[in-house]
Amino acid sequence: FGLEGGERLDALRASLTEMLAFGANPLSLLPPLQRETAKYGPVARFLRIRERTDEQIYGLIAERRALADGDDVLSMLLGASHEDGSPMSDTEIRDELMTLLVAGHETTATELAWCFERLVRNPDVLRKLVAEVDAGRDEYVTATIRETLRRRPVLINAAPRKVMAEIEVGGWTYAPGCHLVPNAYLVQHDPEIYPEPYAFRPERFLDADPGTYTWIPFGGGRRRCIGASFAMLEMGIVLSALLSRTELRSGGGHLELNRRRMITVSPSKGGRVELRSRTASESPARAPASV
Numbered sequence: 001f002g003l004e005g006g007e008r009l010d011a012l013r014a015s016l017t018e019m020l021a022f023g024a025n026p027l028s029l030l031p032p033l034q035r036e037t038a039k040y041g042p043v044a045r046f047l048r049i050r051e052r053t054d055e056q057i058y059g060l061i062a063e064r065r066a067l068a069d070g071d072d073v074l075s076m077l078l079g080a081s082h083e084d085g086s087p088m089s090d091t092e093i094r095d096e097l098m099t100l101l102v103a104g105h106e107t108t109a110t111e112l113a114w115c116f117e118r119l120v121r122n123p124d125v126l127r128k129l130v131a132e133v134d135a136g137r138d139e140y141v142t143a144t145i146r147e148t149l150r151r152r153p154v155l156i157n158a159a160p161r162k163v164m165a166e167i168e169v170g171g172w173t174y175a176p177g178c179h180l181v182p183n184a185y186l187v188q189h190d191p192e193i194y195p196e197p198y199a200f201r202p203e204r205f206l207d208a209d210p211g212t213y214t215w216i217p218f219g220g221g222r223r224r225c226i227g228a229s230f231a232m233l234e235m236g237i238v239l240s241a242l243l244s245r246t247e248l249r250s251g252g253g254h255l256e257l258n259r260r261r262m263i264t265v266s267p268s269k270g271g272r273v274e275l276r277s278r279t280a281s282e283s284p285a286r287a288p289a290s291v
């Protein structure tokens, strides 16, 4: 949102966190029930917090419009225009910011949490990954992220597709009007496609790119995730930076169970790991940072 650290950022962060917490309530998935209960309970509370958050965001947009400078996302959105040259309205900018936050930040951060959760429980993979990062090679980093997205897709289902014309899938015929929901978890754990599907093995993706129809953590077709490449890039940068500077250790305990958090399926304890700074001799490729 282009805010420097400080009171206003803290206030906006608190509002957004409170607002997004509604995503953990099953009511968030049931719009008809939300309409019924809009005047009381969690829905009323959500609407109140959303109003407060909107005030903060619209205030920020107005200030930035007046300043007309900056190189953050908000400034870029303010500088963007429609095909006919007209600028984006405040509501459109607000919606874009929320999309970036909910569709972009939450998913990517949670997938990274799963990546750490998987790595500390698969020390051979972690060791190899650290060696590859130290050698400045990216292939194994990408393969590890792809394997995390296979093994622990944060969005289990792609968005439902409405059948427009009769179609046969896997021997079943679906009539127009049906809704089909592609399930990434099931496809990505089919032993005919991925032998030993429950093993965490980035090597699966070293020699071949993932299949369009067999690796679908970002959905597929025309509505495939628009931020997929950006998310892969972000995760690669964070993972490499972190491993080159710190040593990862298990935060203890058994593997973390799935827990629904906002729109994503996340590790029940947040992907808890211990980090220790690496010394210069342990980290040959990059200078150690203070963490």
Ligand code: HEM
Pocket: 099, 100, 103, 104, 105, 107, 108, 111, 154, 155, 157, 158, 159, 160, 216, 217, 218, 219, 220, 221, 222, 223, 224, 225, 226, 227, 228, 230, 231
């Ligand atoms: C690990 C990170 C991410 C995962 C796993 C993920 C996953 C998905 C999935 C499964 C869909 C539905 C696709 C379908 O139904 O076929 C989707 C849609 C979408 N994603 Fe992502 N996403 C991620 C990151 C991002 C980022 C970084 C952005 C934006 C910067 C983003 C923006 C969107 C948008 C706008 C849509 C809706 C696309 C449409 O309906 O046309 N996502 N994402």
